[in-house]
Amino acid sequence: MSEGHATPEWDINDAVVPRVTHFDTFGEWCDGHVRRVYPPGCEEARRHASGWAMRNTNNHNVHILKKSCLGVLVCSTRCRLPDGSRVHLRPAICDKARKKQQGKPCPNRLCNGGRLEVQPCRGHCGYPVTHFWRHTEHAIFFQAKGSHDHPKPEAKGASEVRRTLGAGRRVRGLALLLAREAAIADKILNVKPDKQMPQKTNIHLQPPPLIPDSQRGLTCTCGPFECTCRWRPETNEAFTSSTWTQSEHQPYNSYVTPSVSAPPPAQSYDPSTLPADDIFHPEEIFQLDQPIRLDFPMEENTLESPPTFADLNSENSRPEDSYWFEWQRAAGGSESSETSSPELFSNGYQQMEYCEQQPYPHQQFYPDEAQYYQIDNTRESPVEMEDQRFYRYSQDCSQGNVEMHGWNYTDCAFTQHNAQECKQYYEAQHAQSVNAFSLL
DNA sequence: GTCTGCGGGGATA
DNA sequence: TATCCCCGCAGAC
Numbered sequence: 001m002s003e004g005h006a007t008p009e010w011d012i013n014d015a016v017v018p019r020v021t022h023f024d025t026f027g028e029w030c031d032g033h034v035r036r037v038y039p040p041g042c043e044e045a046r047r048h049a050s051g052w053a054m055r056n057t058n059n060h061n062v063h064i065l066k067k068s069c070l071g072v073l074v075c076s077t078r079c080r081l082p083d084g085s086r087v088h089l090r091p092a093i094c095d096k097a098r099k100k101q102q103g104k105p106c107p108n109r110l111c112n113g114g115r116l117e118v119q120p121c122r123g124h125c126g127y128p129v130t131h132f133w134r135h136t137e138h139a140i141f142f143q144a145k146g147s148h149d150h151p152k153p154e155a156k157g158a159s160e161v162r163r164t165l166g167a168g169r170r171v172r173g174l175a176l177l178l179a180r181e182a183a184i185a186d187k188i189l190n191v192k193p194d195k196q197m198p199q200k201t202n203i204h205l206q207p208p209p210l211i212p213d214s215q216r217g218l219t220c221t222c223g224p225f226e227c228t229c230r231w232r233p234e235t236n237e238a239f240t241s242s243t244w245t246q247s248e249h250q251p252y253n254s255y256v257t258p259s260v261s262a263p264p265p266a267q268s269y270d271p272s273t274l275p276a277d278d279i280f281h282p283e284e285i286f287q288l289d290q291p292i293r294l295d296f297p298m299e300e301n302t303l304e305s306p307p308t309f310a311d312l313n314s315e316n317s318r319p320e321d322s323y324w325f326e327w328q329r330a331a332g333g334s335e336s337s338e339t340s341s342p343e344l345f346s347n348g349y350q351q352m353e354y355c356e357q358q359p360y361p362h363q364q365f366y367p368d369e370a371q372y373y374q375i376d377n378t379r380e381s382p383v384e385m386e387d388q389r390f391y392r393y394s395q396d397c398s399q400g401n402v403e404m405h406g407w408n409y410t411d412c413a414f415t416q417h418n419a420q421e422c423k424q425y426y427e428a429q430h431a432q433s434v435n436a437f438s439l440l
Numbered sequence: 441g442t443c444t445g446c447g448g449g450g451a452t453a
Numbered sequence: 454t455a456t457c458c459c460c461g462c463a464g465a466c
Contacts (some may be wrong), residue, residue, distance in 0.1 A: 047444090048444085055444090056443095057457085058445095058446060058448080058449095058458085058460095059456080060447080060448090060456090062446080062447090065445075068457090068458080093442075093443055093444075094441080094443065096462095127456095279453095442465100442466085443461100443465080443466080444464085445462105445465105446461105446466100447462085448459105449459085449460085450457100452456085452457075452458080453456085453460085
C-alpha cells in the first residue's frame with residue numbers, strides 16, 4: 001500500500017503490513033475484534049498499554065508481541081457495593097502477586113465472607129482475549145481478538161498509585177489526604193507531563209503529552225484490595241462492538257468530544273459536566289482504610305448523605321462508598337450524566353461473539369442478573385444510556401474522522417486540526433478538578 | 441515488590 | 454506444524 005492510503009484489511013500476522021500516515025486514537029479498553037494503527041510516537045502503544053489486565057504470552061514470534069487477558073478480580077459471592085455495582089479489581093500481572101490477591105477478603109464492607117477470586121477471561125472462543133502488537137518503522141499495529149466476557153478491572157493506575165503512596169496505611173486526617181492529593185497532582189502536572197491525561201488528548205503529533213494508565217488513578221488512595229474505584233473514564237468508549245463491523249464504531253472517540261464543545265468554564269466539581277475521562281471520582285480521593293467521619297466539606301450535591309455516611313462509624317467502612325453513592329445519585333439526575341457504573345458500558349457480555357474457530361457461548365458478567373442495577377431511576381436500560389452517550393459523542397467524532405471511516409478505522413481519532421484543542425480542554429478539565437477538590 | 445518482555449517447553453488440534 | 458497456555462528469568466521501575 002502506498003503511503004497515505006490505509007488498507008482496510010490487514011492482519012497482524014501478515015508478512016507485510018501497510019504503511020499508513022493516518023492513525024487511530026489510542027484505545028485503552030479495546031474490546032472485540034479490533035485492529036488499530038498507532039503512530040510510532042504513541043506512548044501508550046509503545047508500552048503496549050491496556051486497561052485490561054493483559055499478561056505477556058509467548059507466541060514464539062519476536063516481531064509480534066502477544067498478550068492475553070487475565071480477567072478480573074471479583075468477589076466470590078458477587079456481592080454488591082452500596083451503589084449496586086460489583087467488585088472488580090485488577091488482577092496483578094505477576095503470577096506471584098496475583099496468587100496473593102486471590103483469597104483476600106472482599107473489600108466490600110457489605111460483603112459477608114466473600115473472597116477475591118479471579119474471573120478468567122474466556123472471551124476468545126473459550127480462551128482469553130488476546131492482544132497483538134507489532135512495531136514497524138512507521139507505525140505500531142495493534143490487533144485484538146475476542147470480546148471480554150467479564151467486567152473491566154480497575155484501572156491500572158489505581159493499584160500502582162496505591163503502591164506508590166503506600167495507601168494501605170491508614171489515613172487519619174483530611175489534611176494528610178489533601179497533601180497527598182496535592183503531591184500527586186504536582187507530580188502529575190510537573191514531573192511527568194507526558195503521563196497526563198491518558199488518551200485524553202490522543203495527541204500523537206507532539207510526542208507524548210499522554211498519560212499512561214499508571215496515572216489514571218492519580219487520586220485513588222484505595223488500600224490494597226480495597227479499590228473499588230469505578231471511575232474509569234473509558235466507560236464511554238466501549239459499549240458496542242465485538243465484531244469487526246461493530247468495532248468500527250467503537251466510541252473510543254469519546255475523547256474527542258471536547259474538541260468541538262466549548263470547554264466548560266465551571267470551577268466547581270460537577271460530574272455531570274465533566275467528560276467521563278476527566279472526572280475525579282470521589283472515591284478516588286476518599287477511598288481510605290480509615291473512615292473520614294469528619295466534617296470534610298463536600299460539594300453541594302454530595303453534602304447530603306445521611307444514610308450512607310452513617311456507615312462511616314464502622315471500622316471497616318469506606319466513606320468513598322457513600323460519597324460515590326451520593327455523587328452518583330446526584331449525577332443521575334442530570335441528563336448529561338455519564339457517571340453510571342462502568343459495568344454498564346462494558347461491551348462484552350451483550351454482544352455477538354466473533355470467533356474464527358468455533359462458537360463459544362458468551363457469558364454474562366453476572367449471569368444471575370446481568371449487571372443492570374437500578375441505581376439511577378432516570379435510566380431504564382443500558383442501551384438507552386449508550387444511545388445517549390453515543391449521540392453525544394458521535395457527533396463530535398464524526399468530525400475530522402473521515403479518513404478513519406475511509407479505511408475502516410472509525411475510532412474517532414483526533415485530527416491534527418483539533419488535537420491541540422482537545423489537549424487544552426482536558427488539561428483545563430484536569431486543573432479544574434484538582435482545584436475543585438483543593439477547595440476542600 | 442511488581443511490571444514487562446523474552447523465551448523454553450508442554451499440550452492440543 | 455501451528456497455536457494455545459504455563460512458567461521462569463532478567464531488567465526496569
